[in-house]
Amino acid sequence: MTELDLPMIVTEIAAELAAETERGQVADYIPELARVNPGQFGLALALPDGRVIAAGDTEVPFSIQSVSKVFTLALALGRHGDRVWERVGREPSGDPFNSIVQLEYEKGRPRNPFINAGAIAVTDALLSSYAPREALGEILRFLQYLAGDDDIAIDPAVARSEQETGFRNVALANFMRGYGVLSGEPAKVLGVYFHHCAIAMSVRQLARAGRFLAFDGRLSPHGPRAVSSRMARQINALMLTCGHYDGSGEFAFRVGLPGKSGVGGGILAVAPGQASIGCWSPGLNAVGNSLLASRALERLAERTGWSVF
Ligand code: DON
Numbered sequence: 001m002t003e004l005d006l007p008m009i010v011t012e013i014a015a016e017l018a019a020e021t022e023r024g025q026v027a028d029y030i031p032e033l034a035r036v037n038p039g040q041f042g043l044a045l046a047l048p049d050g051r052v053i054a055a056g057d058t059e060v061p062f063s064i065q066s067v068s069k070v071f072t073l074a075l076a077l078g079r080h081g082d083r084v085w086e087r088v089g090r091e092p093s094g095d096p097f098n099s100i101v102q103l104e105y106e107k108g109r110p111r112n113p114f115i116n117a118g119a120i121a122v123t124d125a126l127l128s129s130y131a132p133r134e135a136l137g138e139i140l141r142f143l144q145y146l147a148g149d150d151d152i153a154i155d156p157a158v159a160r161s162e163q164e165t166g167f168r169n170v171a172l173a174n175f176m177r178g179y180g181v182l183s184g185e186p187a188k189v190l191g192v193y194f195h196h197c198a199i200a201m202s203v204r205q206l207a208r209a210g211r212f213l214a215f216d217g218r219l220s221p222h223g224p225r226a227v228s229s230r231m232a233r234q235i236n237a238l239m240l241t242c243g244h245y246d247g248s249g250e251f252a253f254r255v256g257l258p259g260k261s262g263v264g265g266g267i268l269a270v271a272p273g274q275a276s277i278g279c280w281s282p283g284l285n286a287v288g289n290s291l292l293a294s295r296a297l298e299r300l301a302e303r304t305g306w307s308v309f
Pocket of ligand 1: 064065066067097098116162169194197261262263264288289
């Protein structure tokens with residue numbers, strides 16, 4: 001097999017997408033995100049040999065939003081093991097990320113850790129070990145360690161913006177508290193949740209932070225271990241089945257890689273053994289996933305043959 005010319009593939013995809021006129025809609029239910037310029041696009045691949053191949057707006061920090069849920073899940077599983085699954089399920093929801101409808105039928109237990117309700121429950125689990133400030137410190141330090149980069153922080157304006165307007169999340173948290181699925185005080189749990197969603201990272205940092213998922217729990221194939229290989233496999237499975245909400249089937253169909261999206265327009269995708277991929281473009285499709293980042297990943301999977309199927 002001829003070796004892939006990854007720098008050329010990545011540069012071509014970035015150039016093709018820069019020319020796209022249809023770029024989706026930036027999220028406006030979080031007012032601070034509505035101010036982001038939709039003309040931006042970045043793509044970065046972190047490879048087994050430590051290289052990062054990147055093109056476009058590779059160094060611009062963006063709000064990772066729901067992509068943070070992958071990292072809080074890894075921390076909670078590391079801390080509490082399989083007990084996390086007592087409060088959250090592992091099935092796709094088929095509903096929008098902020099939906100409340102299944103919660104009543106299913107006695108307040110969210111379908112999976114990536115919909116908002118599920119991620120709030122995971123944050124609550126973290127708060128049984130840490131005070132809110134400590135939990136945020138742990139999350140940031142974990143990301144900095146995974147990315148090998150200390151320059152990762154919370155954007156306070158985004159956190160405040162969501163804190164002021166996150167009424168649906170307030171409803172979800174109170175509903176789960178009513179069923180005893182949350183044990184903490186909803187306002188405290190949400191404070192941590194809003195702040196971890198407001199972490200800002202570049203595609204380069206995101207690609208590096210996701211390496212543990214591409215390399216069986218390690219930062220490189222023979223490098224330091226971040227999580228067990230069992231945990232890395234389980235998180236990848238959830239990303240594939242639930243990482244894009246009610247667009248998860250479509251993403252698996254088109255791209256064929258585990259992936260996690262956020263309403264800031266970021267997607268972390270994983271090509272097992274090959275690369276951890278960070279992609280970002282702020283405009284979203286109708287189900288809240290980045291339009292151009294999804295398209296870029298589809299092209300990348302086609303040109304590399306990296307689909308897991
Ligand atoms: O809770 C929210 O609505 C946001 N902080 C995160 C939602 C999100 O990123 C959904 N992703 N596509």
